[in-house]
Every structure is written in structure tokens, then in C-alpha cells.
Amino acid sequence: MRKxxxxxLGLLVLLALGRLAQKLATDTGGFxxxxxxxxxVIILVTGFIGFMSHKPLFKRxxxxxxxxxxxxxxxxxFFFSIYLFIAIxxxxxxxxxVIIAGLALISPALAVLYKYAFQSPKLWCKGN
Numbered sequence: 001m002r003k004x005x006x007x008x009l010g011l012l013v014l015l016a017l018g019r020l021a022q023k024l025a026t027d028t029g030g031f032x033x034x035x036x037x038x039x040x041v042i043i044l045v046t047g048f049i050g051f052m053s054h055k056p057l058f059k060r061x062x063x064x065x066x067x068x069x070x071x072x073x074x075x076x077x078f079f080f081s082i083y084l085f086i087a088i089x090x091x092x093x094x095x096x097x098v099i100i101a102g103l104a105l106i107s108p109a110l111a112v113l114y115k116y117a118f119q120s121p122k123l124w125c126k127g128n
Contacts (some may be wrong), residue, residue: 005052013110016041031070040070044109051116060124063117068109074103 016038023034043066050057081099084092116123 007126008108009048012041012106026109044106044113047113047116048109051112051120054123060117063113067113067117074110078103
């Protein structure tokens with residue numbers, strides 16, 4: 001894989017680990033708040049690597065389900081950020097911008113996951 005892909009994946013992992021460290025240091029949040037960003041990034045990185053190496057990882061239906069779950073969650077977060085902009089006012093701008101920046105950051109990985117799950121028929125023709 002190209003160096004830029006590795007840099008992108010490293011940035012995703014680094015930011016997820018940074019969020020985990022921040023939550024652990026301040027002793028805030030529950031399991032989902034602490035570990036879910038890292039779990040999602042690991043799933044995205046796994047799909048990204050599977051696509052770039054042209055190898056089927058797990059079954060195809062797993063990636064279809066993961067893709068739709070992540071798209072649904074991303075759309076929900078986008079609409080929540082709009083709510084923060086409109087309803088909360090100036091106090092919600094920073095939170096909304098952080099959400100939108102996070103969604104913009106993972107959108108290339110979601111695009112690759114879409115290609116991996118939907119547009120790679122030769123890859124999955126072995127009964128996966």
C-alpha cells in the first residue's frame with residue numbers, strides 16, 4: 001500500500017487512541033464513550049487493508065452490515081450536529097464542528113469500505 005494510506009490509517013488510530021487516553025485520564029464516560037471510537041477505527045482499518053490487499057477478510061455479509069451500521073450512525077451524528085448548530089446556539093458550535101470534522105475524517109475510509117463490500121465481486125466469488 002502507498003505511504004499516504006498508511007499515514008491516513010495511522011492518523012485514524014492515533015486520534016482514536018488519543019480520545020481513549022483523554023477519557024481514561026479524566027476518568028469520564030462509560031465503555032462506549034471510551035472504547036467505541038477505537039473499535040470503529042479498528043474495523044475501518046481492517047476493511048481498508050482488506051480492500052487494498054485484494055483479500056477477502058471475514059464474510060461479505062459482515063462488511064455489508066458494518067457499512068450500513070456505520071453509515072446510519074454517521075447520518076445520525078450529522079443530523080445531531082445540525083441540531084447543535086440550530087437549537088443550542090453558540091454553545092453547540094464547537095461540539096458540532098468536532099462531529100463534522102470526525103465525519104469528514106472517516107469518510108474516505110467509509111468510501112473504501114463501500115467499494116470493498118459492494119463493488120468487489122471478484123473478491124467475494126468464492127462463496128463468501
